[in-house]
Amino acid sequence: MTTPPTSQPLAARPAAGSDVVAGPPVSPATARRKRRPVGGRPSTVLTIAMLAATAYFLLPLVWVVVASTKSNADLFSSFGLWFADDFNLLQNLQDVFSAQGGVFAKWLRNSIVYAVVSGVGAAILATMAGYAFAKLRFPGGNALFSVILGAIMVPMTALAIPTYLLFAKVGLTDTPWAIIVPSLVSPFGVYLMRVYADGAVDDSLLEAARVDGAGEGRIFLRVVLRLLAPGFVTVLLFQLVATWNNYFLPLIMLNTADLYPLTVGLAQWQATSAAGSGAQALFSTVITGSFVSIIPLVVAFLFLQKYWQSGLTAGGVKQ
Amino acid sequence: MRTNQRRAAAFASVVAAGSLVLAACGGGGGDTGEGGDDASPAEEVSQEEIDEALSTPTQLLFWTWVPDIQNQVDLFMEEYPEIDVEVVNVGQGADHYQKLRSALEAGTGAPDVAQMEFQHISSFRLGDNLMDLAPYGAGELEGDYPEWVWSQVSDGEAVYGIPQDVGPMGNLYREDLLTEAGIEEAPATWEEFEAAARTYREANPDSYLTNLPSNQAGQFMGFLWQAGARPFSYDGAETVSINLEGPEVDKVVEYWSRMLADDLVSTDVDFTDQWYQGLSAGKYASWQTAAWGPVFLQGTAGNTSGLWRAAPLPQWEAGENVSGNWGGSTDAVMSTTENPIAAAELAKWINTAQEPALRLATEQFLFPAYTPVLEDPAFLEQEAEFYGGQKVNQLFSEISETVSTDFGWLPFMDYAYSSYTETVGKAIEDRGDLAAGVQAWQEDLRSYAEDQGFTVE
């Protein structure tokens, strides 16, 4: 459709490090090493101001932690940001994992599987394509790249409904593939890898390898891949988070509760508890479930921070 | 990889072509064929065929949100060991119908049997999605249901769903709060109800006699039903009637307009945590609700046990005894099923066989549509602690007999309800001109119907 015009400004600009980084691309790691000593003495005023800001970001999380320790009755009768007399966390956890025959554990597993498979798959595809766009010259490359960039702007509803109908025709709805296959495409990942490869892979290195008679595939596997690792992890994390957080696609694609990811499962629990269904309202279970479902990603972030940031540096600095 | 893709592409085009042909023929029916509303009644299926089908290994998919329905399904599978039923909950209300439509539209993944509320039957009939159950022995059940219930699921000889539960409307109220405010008895007429609301409000500035939710078309339809209005109908072909004018509608609209304008009623959205809290904290002293309401309330406002009582809905004329219906549902068989006999038997059996049907009423607390259960002493005589030992089932089964027949629906109630919220609901929320809201709703429905190619009367 009308994608090429918009992507023009993005694509038309030289991807080669033009703006900030003069000379040979500086790898983020080196930049950081140089940076440490700068800055003045720690400022108490600044610290207090920032801690106040921090409170805003932590408030809902504090609430969800506190609320997961309450029984359904206390949830509404006690003050939201402090504990009730009755500490009900263990009971709530037990409820979460035993409700509907332990379906929550399946949701957790599904979310992890969908996110990891999509993340790794998307990162592999994006790394190969991004490297080719950045370092290999081929006819039509720029046009192709423009088309891919334009796709970032396509609204999801424009895709979700026809994708559903097309998947239904080949019998892929209500299968894990309906979630994983669409998540393998990350136009932004390709963009990021192109920019990253541009900075991280030295042309002379490639030339040297070619002169030595190495094939392109060998060069990619032996030389390039190692250099692109931080970018790879960044795309992986991006897509992992995107798939983990995805609600719309699984909502329309899946019918079987056993295949739901956490987002859809919890939203359905929330709807069911609100609608009553003649059974007990499950608000405390929904809240405790939300709490549990936040934990894996937070932990992943804590451990993978380093990669996450260094990969982004490339995407953010040069455009 | 390549061959797979080619095969997939080929498959897709075959399926696409196939569905076009089907669409052109105007029927998505599978083996059953006669699902539609053809003039000639479908042929009766013989007992031999039924016996054979029920002793053949068969897999059925059943979409329902009813809690613990697995109990009934397990009983069914004990009765018919060759039949394996998978129960799936794809969501409740709107979510359920959206998924069902998508699956039917896509041509795969639709269930054999699905939960279906009364007001949605005509909408799925329109797409020829529901199988006529009459040839499978459903016609014989007519005498076992109240007349108004049967009229909801049948059209002439055809039967499109087996009624499971119904929601004749009554009035649940907090006896303690009313007494405190000096109201000795449940208001018998709407006039008395208004006076009581005034008295109550004067005594309790933080609380209301009742709540009129801005999102609850179902309840409002129940009020119209009781008042004798018949706003909608559908002839099963191309003609709908949408008429929200006339004295019966005006009566209801003017009444609630006054209640809203004088701040005698709150307008909180229902079935939210906020509303639950309102119920248990005494923010609303009564709830005009359906027969499924009593047990529902018991589960959500447990702390107020013993304080509630049940009464019939207030009447428009003193001495009258009329009610409306809100909610309730059926089990319908999709016309795409490949096992029509087994599917029809599932829908029929769980709702009419002695054990599963009674357990639906006494364990899952669905208010039964089926007269033999409705009259079963095990059901009628239950005394509800929550209602101070009152025999609530008895009361509602009496109310059930006072629901008037022939209340019709449009073949697009999901649209109609969502439009309600944005027109009538908006007026309720703003405590604005309810008559204008109803007018806007009518206009919106008419223009939607015309856009969709219906003839509007």
Added chain:
Amino acid sequence: MSTSTTSAPPGAARPPAAGRTGRRKSLQRPEKIAAYLFVTPFFLIFLAMIVTPLVYSGYLSFFREQLIGGDAFVGFENYADALQDSAFMSGVLRVLRFFLLQVPIMLALSVLFALVLDSGRLRLQRFVRLSIFVPYAVPSVIAALMWGYLYGPDFGPFAQLAEALGGSAPRFLSGQWALASIANIVTWGFVGYNMIILYAALRSIPTELYEAARIDGAGEVRIARSIKLPAIRPALVLTLIFSVIGSFQLFNEPSLLQSLAPTVITNAYTPNLYAYNLAFVNQEINYAAAIAFLLGFVIMIVSYVVQLSSQRRERRS
């Protein structure tokens, strides 16, 4: 479509191996072949998952299917209708308002926090950075759910707190406040994300660039204004473009809060929500496709304007 899909070279799934075949005769040819092989796997899925549905959706948008009367080709009629559809137009204006209200606040906070973190004058730096970033790890579905509880008009903690202090909290999901309340949820979730992008950009500025300025006695604020901010402009444009896309596609938050405030957050509250409801409630898939296309078009225009104006400004400076 299917021809280009199936005509892909065999062995597309294992491109790296393919590069090894044969000694290079010219410098160009193997590189070209390798490039195509590297791009092919992505592009195949791209074709299948983005281009095909898009083309199909475009095709659908030229038809109209009525409940009575079936399918008919209507050309651009759906588009013409959409342009006169006040529900769609007010949705577009609403997300535009959302964009103008929320994005400046969010990005200003992100820049500010990134600068503070980069100044190195903060204690507990790691803790602060993580705390601000952590909401990004919370799925928007769960964020909307949590904030929905927090916004509760009678029993939510804000309401409880306000009551305890003798005041009253605003009704967060009333017509007056709903958009701001949704903006708050989005801001909460994405400040950290944008901050990290900007912070990463700041960290890669070679320090020599402003060590000299510091020696000349320039303060942190001055350095931030005249060196750091210009240096991270490309990153800022990138976050801005993402924000355009995110704002105009707003869906999850209003969709989940709808059950709490159905008369305020209507079915056409945002264009995306409208397209969804058209397709799944109104059964107007064709019209929904047209709406989705127009929305994509609006997003492209706005992104284009953002790009253009940032480029122009850059050229001027």
